[in-house]
Structure formats: structure tokens, C-alpha cells
Amino acid sequence: MGEVIVVTSGKGGVGKTTTTANIGTGLAMDGHKVVLVDSDIGLRNLDVVMGLENRIVYDIVDVVDGFCRLKQALIKDKRFDDLYLLPAAQTKDKTAVSPEQMKGLCEELKQEFDYVLVDSPAGIEQGFRNAIAGAEKAIIVTTPEVAAVRDADRIIGLLEAEGKEGPSLVINRLRHHMVKRGDMMDIEDMIDILAIDLLGVIPEDEYIVVSTNRGEPAILNKNSLAGRAYRNISRRIQGEDVPLMPLDTEPSLLERLRRLMGFSSK
């Protein structure tokens, strides 16, 4: 019996889909059976980020409407045999699925998979309600910006009201040099406001843009800082005790050289 984890944020563009793709891939790398569920009906992206868009035949709405069986809609990843994607529909809207249907779907999926990761849409309306319906745990993604943290706080409140147990926090796109200058909220500030467990911190990394455009999660690239941070997060989800990556050092010249040549010190 697996567990259902929803990745949500309230605010858009903070990295829910990127986080879902990377954590899911990370869990599959460690041999778990993982399914990623895109619940952003009408604005699906997870398939693109995973590089699986051209394999879609059936989607989540076809499944809940009974047009196809669940197995037929699951798309197997290109890289890992135990990683699957359940794509959202692009031509429908959020009302095409109800929270009850979503709950049933998650129940069915967790019989077969170790981890069911649900990528939530932005907002707090039905799409969000659908995404959290079947979830036991939640990962809140935020960026070090007041607006994103405000929305994250709102989401945590809604999750608490739904009786979902302790959500954990992923801080995305942290720029250490800006924090040091005092131009960006630091980790403590955010933990102070949100008062939930910190699951990980993802440093700003240009490689994320490359990887999402290519449809290859950054976690597959050992030289990507963000990829390494996601790797740590996926280990923590499996219960491993991994210390936070040191962010206070900009990569040294030597380190950069090593990375350029494909060697990594980590």
C-alpha cells in the first residue's frame, strides 16, 4: 500500500510541476514504483516537463468518465520502468473531475504504486480541491517571496482544515547571494511564518530551464545544483536523514572547472 502525496503551493509559477517531476523521478531512481498524477486539467504541463507529451492517448478525464481503463491511460516513463504518468486532459476544465472521483482514483493507484505524487494546479478552487482529495501528505512549494509565502500560508490553513497531517515545505529558487545581501527572505524567516517542517531547499539553477524545455528532469543531471537538492529531498521522503546542502558557498572556480569537465566533488 503506497502513499499519496500532493504537491501544491497556492501561487502559480513557484515550481510545483518541476518539483513533482524531479521528486517522482528521484523516488523511481531508488527503485520505487511511482506514479505522477497531473491534476491541472486544462493547463497540463507535467507531461511536457517529463518529455512524455507525444505518448498521450487517454487522460485522467477519460479514466474517471469510464472511457478507458486506468492502466490504458498510464504512460510509462522513457527512462525508468517503474515510473508512470497519468496525464491531465487539455481540452476540458477542472469541473470534469470531482474530488470524490479523484479520491477513488488515488485509492486505486496506491494499491499498485509505492508513491502517488499529485501535481496540483495553482489556486484554491476546485482544481486544488481535487488534487488534495485523495492525498495523505502534502508538500508545499514556495519561493522566497512575500506573495508566495502568503499563498503557501493560506494553503497550509486549508490543508489543516481538511485534516491533512503535517505538510512539509520545499523552498524553491533560493539565491544565496541575495539572501546574504538581505535582499531575499531567508529560510528562517519563512519557517518562522509557516511553522512547518522543512523538507528541502532548492537553489536557483539555470539548468532547470534547460531541463524542463528538454523534458528531462534536472535530478538526472548530477552536475545540476537543483538536481542534487531534489535528490536529497527524495531521499528524505524515503525516511533517510540527509543534511541540508550547504548553500553558503558559491561554487569555487575549481568546482566550476570540475563540473565543466564532468567531474563533481559531490
Place this chain on the structure above:
Amino acid sequence: MNTEDVVFKGRKDGVLVILNDRQDFEILKMKLHDKLEASDCFFKGAEVTVDVGQRVLTSQQLLELERIIHGTFGVKMIRVVHGDDDNLVPVEAVAAAETFEISPMRSENKGKNPPVRTILKTESPSGFQGSAAYFSHREMSEEKTLLVKRTLRSGQRVYYDGNVVVLGDVNPGAEVVASGDIIVMGSLRGVAHAGATGYERAIVAAFRLQPTQLRIAGYISRPPDEDTSPPTEPEMARVKHGMVVIDPYLPHGL
């Protein structure tokens, strides 16, 4: 010009409901609702044909129409057509989706990588009918063609029982399903399904053919995963020897 957005007309074969194709769809829905309500069950049990003019309906919109007309007022919506005065061209869209017959479909695409650009990876799972059941099973008539004079963007879908010509692009995330041929006078980057009723001789041609996925009758194909160079000339896809094959478009080569 008719200023009424929703008009009921009596015809030999039943009632025709004409929806103004220039009016916003949401407003139309409201007006249709009001008008049916005002008719005080007069149309209950009646069979109506809905004329949507030149509007291209999304499957969602079609379902919404069905919901109002049939679901709320118990009126049978027997046909949806693109009206052109007396020439009614049927729009057979996703409303028939309940009859979608599904057969086993592997989610992964196995098989060898065919040569870049000439052949797409083809997969024809036994008995895949795609959207076949959206349309009734019969040979498509050659003269019926829907002209779509705009670019289809992500999330937009065109279903048509006949040929479809798009004067514009079909972007990724958009879908064109036709029982006949599909011609795109622009870039085809989304999904196209030609010969959706099982007509294997259907073709898909585009000024720039770079689809997310191509389906012809029961064959599903997608471009190989390796980066391929974008096309530089008009191309045409069709089924040859059980595979979807892409050739340069030659006007006399059909």
C-alpha cells in the same frame, strides 16, 4: 442581420435552434436556457437540430449545450450543424463520446526507431479505434469539408465528420479529428487524427508537419525521441504497409 441570438425555427424534420455564432458562448448558453424556460415545457420530448453557424465548438461546449437542452429541459438534441442558409453541415463532435469503444492500448511505444522524418514511430494496438466511435461508421463523403479559418491553440479541438482544412496553425495541445483528410495550411504541431472512423487511406498534410502525435484510422504514431530537424517543405502523412509514413508533398504524387 438577425439580432436574435437564439432563434427557434420550425422545419419539416423538426425544430431548428439557431445560435448566433458571433455572440459569446456563455451569453448564448444563458439565452438558450432562458428561452427554453420561457417556452414552458413546450419543447419537452421534441427533437431539435442545433445550428451553431460557423462557430467551432469545443467538446466541452458541445457537452454544455447537450446538458442544457437535454439535461435541463428534456429536449432531444439530435443533430448539431454548421448552418449556411439551407445547407446544413453536421458537426459530429464529442457528444457521442459515451460510445467510445476502447480496446487494450499499451502506454509505452516499443519498436525500432525508424529513419528520421520519413517514418514516424507507428503503433497500432490491436483494435484501437481512437475516436472512431465519435462518428457513425460509414464511408465519409468526399465533398464535405470544414474550413477552419483560424489557428487552433492549446486546448482547442475540432471534430468533424468529413475533411478538415485549417487556415492557420495547429499548436501543441490542440487536436483535429476528422473522418476524412486533414490539411493544415500552416504548422501542424498538435495532434491530428485523420480517418477517425477507420478510413485508412486518409491523409494528413501540412505546410510544416511537426505533430506531437499523428493518428490515421487505428494507427498512432509519434516523432522519434531524438531531436529531429524541423521540416522545410510541405509534407504529407499516410498509412503504408501498416505504418504512418511521411513524404514530401507532391501535388501530382497522390
